[in-house]
Amino acid sequence: MIDPSAPPQVQGVVRLPVGPGAGRFLVLLVVFVCAACGLVYELELVALASYLIGDSVTQASVVLSVMVFAMGLGSLLAKQLRCHAAVGFGFVEAALALIGGCSALVLYAAFAWLGEARYALVAFSLAIGVLIGAEIPLLMTLIQRTSRRGGRTGTDEDAACTVADLFAADYVGALVGGLAFPFLLLPWLGQLSGALLTGAVNVVAGGALVLWLFRGDMSARSRWWLLVANLTVLAVLATATVLVADFEAAARRAVYGERVRVAVRTDVQEVVLTGVGHGPPDLFLDGRLQVDGHHGARDHRALVAPAMRSGRHARVLVLGGGDGLAAREVLRYAGVREVTVVEIDPEIVHLARTDPALSALNAHVYRDPRVKVVHADAFSWLRSPGAARGAYDVVVSDLPDPGTTPGTKLYSQEFYGLAACVLADGGRLVVHAGAAAARPHTFWTVEATIRAAGFATRPYRVPPPADRGFVLAFAGARGAPPAPGPGVVDLGFRRPRGLPPSTLLHPRYAE
Structure with missing residues (x-):
């Protein structure tokens, strides 16, 4: 909730608890974290869609094209929030963490119980893209606020340096997120838990930045609503993490029936073996029947x-x-x-x-x-x-x-x-x-x-x-x-x- 009575951030006096150099570093650190999280969401959608729907080239093309288009929309929509950049960024990150963190769960649920995941894939790609697109304009405003507190004049050279720093942090964060997904999150946590953990990191980073560093730019009412939103998102993600094993078991039964005996995710594929007792088993690889018992x-x-x-x-x-x-x-x-x-x-x-x-x-x-x-x-x-x-x-x-x-x-x-x-x-x-x-x-x-x-x-x-x-x-x-x-x-x-x-x-x- 954005409070119109909060002090506008474009022209108002900046009140930060740290110096301009430290403030700038903290904003760039959050840019880095948000970029890493955003790329993890993107790769998670591509990987899960390829597994559920097949044809990874088509699924990657759909996700990437829709997300890039939506990022443009998000950048345009963020113009309306620049006067309240801190609280706007806080709510954007809370929404992104909730939608991105739960995207794998909802996508797999749509496949398991509805038999169709394409529409959910496009919807999540669009929503996540809009929210990621809104990040950069708002972060640009926030980093300029830290520079303004340091007495900078706002010259073209200062603006160029700010843009360079911001995009450098963004690209390096994307690199880290892109490498973390296949080498850490996917093999250690799997797609569902990996996405939920990414959402938790995302909401903590975004909420901490605005609730501490830019708390003076928000009214008490805005701070309260933002804190409630962040805690609610964290509670949802934590609850989903606790229940993820039960969810996977229920979804697997919905896909393969009640006779699932073995289900394991290897380094290559998901292997599911069904059958009762010593009867003829059915073997599924990545959801596709390989052996009909x-x-x-x-x-x-x-x-x-x-x-x-x-x-x-x-x-x-x-x-x-x-x-x-x-x-x-x-x-x-x-x-x-x-x-x-x-x-x-x-x-x-x-x-x-x-x-x-x-x-x-x-x-x-x-x-x-x-x-x-x-x-x-x-x-x-x-x-x-x-x-x-x-x-x-x-x-x-x-x-x-x-x-x-x-x-x-x-x-x-x-x-x-x-x-x-x-x-x-x-x-x-x-x-x-x-x-x-x-x-x-x-x-x-x-x-x-x-x-x-x-x-x-x-x-x-x-x-x-x-x-x-x-x-x-x-x-x-x-x-x-x-x-x-x-x-x-x-x-x-x-x-x-x-x-x-x-x-x-x-x-x-x-x-």
């Missing part, structure tokens, strides 16, 4: 069998597939001497080894001495010396769908070119290519990309009503490759013409 055997059999039946299969490479189901299908065939599983997330392999239901589903495949596990990114590993050229008869690509931006490089022409290098003469590559009916553009783009890498291809799917599409590819084959075999539906006759391949520099998997 009731149909996983059929789907992985359809993935592996056509490639294994088409020629030699002594040495097999599985890219992804840490759940062990693809390796289980590979080991069903006589003559397999070695299976190398390249899985980036050790936690998936640990679950596949130790969870009773999941290890039963994969037939305890990791106990087999023929199975070797390499924990590495598949793309990077294919480029490394560990990926021997011409060493494998079959390469099975059992990777998450290409609908998320981090996965597009694993469905690129360059990736399939690297896979071709590790195949022996007459080797086969088989790729899980997503939903053939629900996402036909993505499915056929995968097929076109594999062909562009020099393979002859046979696209196929499991029989309806299931919607799992695959591509069987033959390295260096001449003419039409053989059919994928019984038990699957050959889709070669449906191949569209003219689809360009997806590359690292030009990903083409947006529907």
